[in-house]
Amino acid sequence: MAQLALVIDLNVCVGCHACVTSCKEWNTSGQAGPMFDDRPYDENPTGTFFNRVQTYEIGTFPNTETLHFPKSCLHCEEPPCVPVCPTGASYKRTEDGIVLVDYNKCIGCKYCSWACPYGAREFDEKQKVMKKCTLCVDRIYDQNLPPNERKPACVMSCPTSARLFGDVHDPASEVSLAIRERGGYQLMPEWGTKPSNHYLPRRKTHLRIHEDELVRADNPLKKEDIRHETSKEVSLDDWLM
């Protein structure tokens, strides 16, 4: 059985929010929309977003670094939001493992939001039903789109190709390969929710550079401002003058 999912490479995510805006653009105009916006052009804008980017500081000053962490529904294989739904509006598709909400059955009790350990549920305050990432289910099967565009909007828009999409149950897929070979991991696996989305870790690249490699021998523009000491002795110029 297939399990579609995203694999997000935290090493190359630059936190540009292209995935956030393209997700909102596609979904607010599609089956999942419209998606609520509150104060979009004012202070503290908020609203319904299926995909958000959180920025973490890792380490202690001065040894700190910044990590951009895109967060959306992880389409867990054991989703805790599904069994708690009183009406069965939250469900997991058997054919591709996508966790969806039936907006026509959701009564807006918000109990699933309590159950999700990742905080991925989004209550639409205008439509008053619970929403979440659909993995662009209305896009990935759209026969009117060229096959290479049948991917979630966030994957299409990522300028650094930090987001991969595919079947994590297929060992030959691009996503499985990335998980296998580049240390892909799940968020909070101790919960037993088996998130399908995986993250690829930050990788450090250390170059061993010798100091003299940083100084150019010719130094035409005196970029490094290297000035050799001049001799105190009388030079040929002094003698001639």
Added chain:
Amino acid sequence: MKTSKKSIIYRELEGNVAFWAVVGVLGAVIAVGLGAAYYMEHHGHYVTGMSNQIVWGMPHIFAIFLIVAASGALNVASVGTVFNKTLYKPMGRFSALMAATLLIGGLSILVLDLGRPDRLIIAMTSYNFKSIFAWNIILYNGFLALIIVYLWFMMERKMNAYYPYAGFAAFIWRLVLTTGTGSIFGFLVSRAAYDTAILAPLFISLSLSLGTAFFLMTLMAVSKISNRELGDAVVRRLSRLLGVFVALTFYFVVVYHLSNAYLAKETAFETFILFTGNPYPMLLWFGFGIVGTLLPLLLIYLPKFDRTPEFSALASFLVMLGAFCLLYVIIIGGQAFPLEIFPGKEVLESSFGDANKIHPYTPTIWEILLGFAGIAIALIAAFLASWVLPFFPETLADTAVDPHLK
């Protein structure tokens, strides 16, 4: 020795000026609350203080307050029927009535605050039996049905012989019901405040104290309005029972926090809820601990106060305030503490200010008005039902209730 005990006569409440004044005030509160519900429904939930992080707010606190009180209000009837205590039997009808109306009040808030109250029929017809929330819907409806049968058996002379069975069934059901209410939180594995079986007995003990307090206050108010006698010894006995329940609730809260504090992974949450995360520590220590537990216990058990019914009423009121504070801490405090995806890591910023920080919540007036409307619905239903049908005894004087009382 044979006693000359009179049989208890039940009579409908008289529609005097005081009665209609109270009904009028309650009606106004309901009208304002319904207006608030309409405002929230019309504009959407963004006009409330709730957010994607604090998804349940003030209406839910009021609703759970009333639902917990409902199962507890049945105590008096249960003590009379199940445990066969003479003193409590005359109050059985009103106790069962209060249980039903409080539940209706609580459910009214819950339904009016749902994102889609118009889809209530879906909640009633499309069950997901794995959901504790769906189980609660069954438990609430079953409780109402059982209470109706219980009342019918108590009030219908021909069915009188069977009312102990109905009373026993209702007693068991109320324990299951409150276990279900507590388990709404107890079954939540994903948040630090919950995921513990002790929440079920904690909610049962809270229902015992809160329900008894609510019942005692209403009993005294109705007696006053309808000019019916209410014996001091009856009040004293009820308030002493209340004292035991208050102590029991305190015990469960202490055990809950102690065991959490012992676990290293919960230390951060306990530090937040007990010390640093105001207003929650303030509400817990002062609201629940001092106002809702210590002061009522002093009022109930100190000989200086315990023979004055007014102090019993005050103690009941304080217990209700304390229970409200406790529910606020459990429900809002548990959500305010952030989900930690990367423990120990600090979020610098996030799209649209939803970072992993302590989530703020300020209840709006609309939520509070809806909450008070729920209380008013519970009370007006109890008042009007007692005006139409004989739920309330003609007198609850000490000698009429139990000649052995002193």
